[in-house]
Amino acid sequence: MPRETLDHQIHQLQDEILLIGSMVEQAMIDSIDALRRRDINDSKKVYHTDYLINEKRFAIENGILILIATQQPIAHDLRLLTAMLEVTTELERMGDYAKGIAKINIKLAGSDINLPMVEIDRMAELGISMLHRSLTAFIDENPNQASLIPLEDDEVDSLYVQIYNKVVKDMIANPQEIDSSNLILWIAHNLERMADRVTNICERTVFIATGELLELDSTDDEDSE
Amino acid sequence: MQEISLREGRKSRQLEVKLFTHVGEESKLILDELPSKLEVDQLNVYYGNFHAIQDVSFPIKEKKVTAIIGPSGCGKSTLIRCFNRMNDLIGSSRVEGKIKIDGEDIYQQGIDVVDIRRRVGMVFQRPNPFPKTIFENIAYGPKLYGIHDKFQISGLVEKSLRQAALWDEVKDILNSAAYSLSGGQQQRLCIARALAISPEILLMDEPASALDPIATYKIEELIRSLSEAVTIIIVTHNMQQAARVSDFTAFMNTDESRTGYLAEFGITKQIFTNPTNKETEDYISGRFG
Numbered sequence: 001m002p003r004e005t006l007d008h009q010i011h012q013l014q015d016e017i018l019l020i021g022s023m024v025e026q027a028m029i030d031s032i033d034a035l036r037r038r039d040i041n042d043s044k045k046v047y048h049t050d051y052l053i054n055e056k057r058f059a060i061e062n063g064i065l066i067l068i069a070t071q072q073p074i075a076h077d078l079r080l081l082t083a084m085l086e087v088t089t090e091l092e093r094m095g096d097y098a099k100g101i102a103k104i105n106i107k108l109a110g111s112d113i114n115l116p117m118v119e120i121d122r123m124a125e126l127g128i129s130m131l132h133r134s135l136t137a138f139i140d141e142n143p144n145q146a147s148l149i150p151l152e153d154d155e156v157d158s159l160y161v162q163i164y165n166k167v168v169k170d171m172i173a174n175p176q177e178i179d180s181s182n183l184i185l186w187i188a189h190n191l192e193r194m195a196d197r198v199t200n201i202c203e204r205t206v207f208i209a210t211g212e213l214l215e216l217d218s219t220d221d222e223d224s225e
Numbered sequence: 226m227q228e229i230s231l232r233e234g235r236k237s238r239q240l241e242v243k244l245f246t247h248v249g250e251e252s253k254l255i256l257d258e259l260p261s262k263l264e265v266d267q268l269n270v271y272y273g274n275f276h277a278i279q280d281v282s283f284p285i286k287e288k289k290v291t292a293i294i295g296p297s298g299c300g301k302s303t304l305i306r307c308f309n310r311m312n313d314l315i316g317s318s319r320v321e322g323k324i325k326i327d328g329e330d331i332y333q334q335g336i337d338v339v340d341i342r343r344r345v346g347m348v349f350q351r352p353n354p355f356p357k358t359i360f361e362n363i364a365y366g367p368k369l370y371g372i373h374d375k376f377q378i379s380g381l382v383e384k385s386l387r388q389a390a391l392w393d394e395v396k397d398i399l400n401s402a403a404y405s406l407s408g409g410q411q412q413r414l415c416i417a418r419a420l421a422i423s424p425e426i427l428l429m430d431e432p433a434s435a436l437d438p439i440a441t442y443k444i445e446e447l448i449r450s451l452s453e454a455v456t457i458i459i460v461t462h463n464m465q466q467a468a469r470v471s472d473f474t475a476f477m478n479t480d481e482s483r484t485g486y487l488a489e490f491g492i493t494k495q496i497f498t499n500p501t502n503k504e505t506e507d508y509i510s511g512r513f514g
Contacts, residue, residue, distance in 0.1 A: 003511045072465055074497045075506050211499030 006071045013063050013084060014139050017091070020056045021135040024091050025128050027053065027098035028194070032124040035105045035187070036117055046102035053095035060088045079211060080141075083204035087138060090197045094131065097190035104183045113180040114170075115187075116163050123159045123191040126152060130198040138205045146205035149198060150216040156195040163188040255492055262287035262426060262456040263308065268322035270303055270312065276484045277303050281322075283475055283490040285426075290448060290457045292471035292493065294464065296508065299477040300485025301460045305428045308458065309345035310338050326426070343370060346424035350431040352411035354403035354418070359395050362403050362414055366422040381421050388454075389417035390447050409440025416447065420455075427451065429459040433466065445470045464509050468497045476505045 027046055034042035064081050067073065073081055130149050137145040164185065171181045203216050263285035270278040278300040285291050293301045303312065310331060312318040323330045331341050354362050363382040372378060382399070386392040391413040395406070403414055412432060419427060429448070433441040448457055448470045461467050467474055474496040478488040489502040500506045507513050 006511075074464065074468065074509050075500055077510055078498065 003071075006067070006073065006077065009063070009067055009071075010077065010080065013060060013067070013081075016056070016060050016063070017084060017087060018135060018139060020053060020060065020088065020091050021131065023053050023056065024095045024098065025131060027095055028101075028124060028128055031098040031101045031105075032121065035101060035115070036121070038105065038108070040106055040109050043102040043105040047099055047106065050095055050099040053092055057088050057092040057095075061085060064088075076208070079208050083138075083208050086204050087135075087201050090200050094194050094197055097194050100190050101187050104187055107183060108180060111177075111180045113177050113184070115184060116166050119159045119163045119166075120187060120191065123156055123163075123188065123195075126156050126159075127191055127194040127198065130156075130195055131201075134198045134201040134205070138201055138208075141205065141209050143206040143209040146202040147216055149202050153195045153199060156192055160188050160192040256284065256286075259286040259289065261285060262326065263458075264323075264325045264328075265304075266323040266325065268304070268307065268320070268324065270300070270307060270321075271317075271319040272315065273317040276482070278485045279480075281477075281485075281487045283487060285456060285458060286473060287456050288452055288454065289472040290452045290459060290470055291473040291475065292467035293458065293460045293475045293477060294462070294467050294509070295477035295485070295488075296479065296513070297462075298483060298485075299479045301477055302430055303485070304477070305347075305430060305458055305460055308426065308428055309342045309347060311342075311347070313338065343422050344424055345426045345428060346419035346422065347428040347430070348412070348415050348419055348432050351435050352408060352415050354406075354411050354414050357403060358400045359403050359406070359414060360399040362418050363421045366418060370422055385417040385421040386414075388420050388451065389413045390443065390450075391417055407440070409436050409443060412436060412440070412444060413447065416444075416451075420451075424455060426456045426458065429457065431460055431462065434462065441466070464497075464511075468493060476500075476502070476508060478504050478508070 027050065030042065031046045034040075034046060064085050068078075068081055071077075130152055134146065134149050137143075137149065167181045167184050167188075171178050174181075199216055203214060206212065206214050206216070261284035264283075265285070266282050268278060268281040269276070281300075281304065293304060295301050306312045307320055307324055308331075312320065320332055324332060326341075326344065330336075355365060357365070360382055363385050364378045367378055367381050372381070383392060383396075386395060391410060394410060395401075395414075398405075403411065406414060412435075416427075416432075432448075433444045436444065445466065448459065451457060452472075459467070459471065471493045474489075474491065474493045475487060476489045476496065477485050479485050489496065489500060489505045491501070495501075496505060497509060500509065
């Protein structure tokens with residue numbers, strides 16, 4: 001194996017991607033948990049540790065650029081490394097969603113508005129599970145697995161619609177709570193976008209394996225917003 | 226291609242990104258559309274009892290750059306030396322199959338080999354200028370082919386040196402010895418010498434492997450610009466060079482008995498982004514060879 005150095009460095013980067021993926025999952029779990037308990041301090045912890053995810057993202061990006069510059073990867077290796085760049089960006093944005101939800105909980109301090117926690121919990125649970133499995137498929141380079149995960153996005157979208165309808169009803173009933181209600185819509189929006197970004201990871205997995213850029217999502221991003 | 230299940234009947238669709246998708250189909254389309262200058266048809270080459278190349282068939286497209294890549298000893302040089310019948314000079318060599326230039330088999334009886342070598346020029350790995358002046362190096366070929374008019378010769382020398390992007394560097398020292406030039410300049414001089422007899426096809430056997438990076442880039446730029454007028458076939462061990470300069474790539478490999486065969490042929494951007502053959506993938510990624 002004359003390219004042991006390249007293979008070794010690619011494996012290291014794959015490990016780093018799994019690591020940043022775990023950081024994002026944990027941030028989302030902690031963010032939703034703090035929201036459920038309306039714990040401002042725990043939300044502040046999530047909010048203030050997001051920079052670690054950002055730093056990890058830049059470190060991975062830098063590692064990929066160095067490999068491209070020094071090892072001149074082609075074919076499968078090139079597809080893999082460019083897909084890693086894309087996936088790392090997606091993960092960093094998902095970290096921002098967790099941070100965004102933490103920020104909303106901080107903003108909701110003092111408000112006694114009811115949160116649709118059943119739906120929010122379910123959306124987060126689905127999103128985190130989809131993320132976890134999409135990264136496994138990505139590292140395993142399994143396009144069959146990857147192409148199935150986006151199908152679960154429909155349930156996330158339908159939960160988003162449920163929350164939306166519920167919140168709009170609340171807005172009409174209690175116009176004085178419009179600001180807080182609007183923040184709840186943003187929580188749901190963040191969770192919905194997270195699942196969309198999982199789909200992007202799955203598309204990159206298909207790309208690595210087949211060289212084809214396919215859109216796997218059933219709903220247009222714009223339509224769902 | 227691995228089977229993937231996509232949701233039917235919804236908005237699943239392929240993106241309009243031509244760079245990577247459908248390269249297979251695009252490759253076929255381009256191959257079908259472009260005219261071939263040279264066609265290798267079931268070529269077999271033997272050196273005595275040694276079977277050097279087996280059943281190689283692929284087209285060389287007109288006024289395009291075709292790179293031939295593959296591990297050492299796979300028959301790349303043997304193959305391109307068949308294109309101007311240079312292998313005739315090796316006593317034990319035997320060629321079976323056809324090589325057609327503009328539809329005419331150059332191995333059929335009655336072919337004028339000297340004319341073939343005028344139409345198919347060659348540039349070698351190491352610059353090999355004649356021990357003469359710069360001017361005489363270029364004028365040598367045209368004189369050999371019967372051009373003796375001084376003005377015509379001078380015009381050909383300037384035109385060839387301009388084509389080889391060397392004119393500005395040597396126009397004031399045309400009577401200096403060719404050996405006084407740098408390695409990169411000598412190689413461009415050899416390209417100019419080959420161009421002076423107006424070849425239709427230019428064979429280049431590792432033309433930049435003895436040159437530094439700057440000289441290499443100059444040769445590569447030259448290859449790109451020359452391909453507007455001449456069909457170019459380049460043998461190279463440098464994968465990035467093949468990716469940079471060529472439109473089409475032929476990947477040759479060897480079997481256990483060291484016989485060379487064609488493993489894959491296609492448009493370069495496909496070969497280097499998504500080759501269809503595992504052997505090609507392993508070779509261009511540096512995983513063997």
